[in-house]
Amino acid sequence: MVKYSQHQLDLAFGALAxxxxxxxxxxxxxxxxSVAELAKPFKVSAPAITKHMKILEEAGLLSRKKLGRVHRCRLEERRMKQAQEWLAEHRKFWNDKLDALERYLKENP
Amino acid sequence: MVKYSQHQLDLAFGALAxxxxxxxxxxxxxxxxSVAELAKPFKVSAPAITKHMKILEEAGLLSRKKLGRVHRCRLEERRMKQAQEWLAEHRKFWNDKLDALERYLKENP
DNA sequence: ACTATACTTAACCATCTGGTTAAGTATAAA
DNA sequence: TTTATACTTAACCAGATGGTTAAGTATAGT
Incomplete structure (x- = not known):
């Protein structure tokens, strides 16, 4: 069952990496x-941030509009949700396994 | 709140990409x-598959043991769960936004 | 008009990714 | 013992990533 473009998922997970x-x-x-606000916590150059923004934007995880000289950025929830849902599709299996694993670890500490 | 090594998340999301x-x-x-079974659906060379396996293994998403000449591969659920949980940490916010978005789209088709 | 701010583009470099073919290792089967 | 199977390593290549500095554009403030 392929709900979303594989390529979009590639870009989204790549952006999260x-x-x-x-x-x-x-x-x-x-x-x-704004871009400056987003950049503040990180000690890399402005062009490095520009590149990260571009990757996020091309992955469809982020959008922006220019207000004067400031770029107002926001999450693109839809694309983000697609990445979440790829994991969710498999979560049932994983959770079954994780339940077993956690039981095992509880009983064999 | 940083629960897991950023580097591990980098590798996990990169592997998913x-x-x-x-x-x-x-x-x-x-x-x-086995590796051959995993490779079957894809029309790339065996060395290409070996490289993908290595990336998954280094991301901690997959482990294997050698039985004779066959490599028996299995999911590493714990690391997989860490990637899931990074998304889950933010899901509350995203879901709030998505709820609003979906209401909006329903009312403004 | 001049200067500072917010951000991008260009050019460069090192490393990683993702594929190839050719060759190698280890085990199983004949 | 010879051969086939399962898989990896080596060597190569093109393109993307992730950083840098230097320079450019557009808007805002003085």
Missing amino acids: HPIRRGILARLSTGEA | HPIRRGILARLSTGEA
Whole structure:
């Protein structure tokens, strides 16, 4: 069952594969922000942030509009949800296994 | 709140960012398999599969033991769960937004 | 008009990814 | 013992990632 474009999932998971980009997404999950605000916690150059933004944007996880010279950024929840759902599709199996694993670990500490 | 090594998450999400590797994981979620069995659905060379296996293994998503000349592969549920949980940590926010989005889309088709 | 701010683009570099073919190792089967 | 099977390693290549510095564009403030 292929619900979403494999390529979109590639881009979404690839975008999640870097701590700066996950940090940006985490920050955005609490509300919109400018590029400068998103960049603040990280000690890399501005162009490095621009590149991360581009990867997030091309993955469809983030969108923005320019207000004056400030770029107002927001999460794109739909694409984010698709990544979540790929994992969720398999969660039943994994959870079955995890339940067994956790029982085992409880009984064999 | 950083529950897991950022680096481990990098590797896990990076490993999820390729359709062949997601296919391998999906197959493994239904039970153990040999490398040849995992490779079967994909029309790439054996060394290409070896590399995908290595990426999955280094991400901690997959383990194996050698029985004779066959490598028996299985999912590593714990690491898989860590990736799931990073998303889950943010799901509350996202779901709030998604709920709002879906209400909006229902009312503004 | 000038200067500072917010951000991007260009050019460069090292490393990783994702594929190939050819060759190698270890086990099983004949 | 010879051969086939299961898989890996080596060597190569193209393209993407992730960082840098230097320079550019557009808007805002003085």
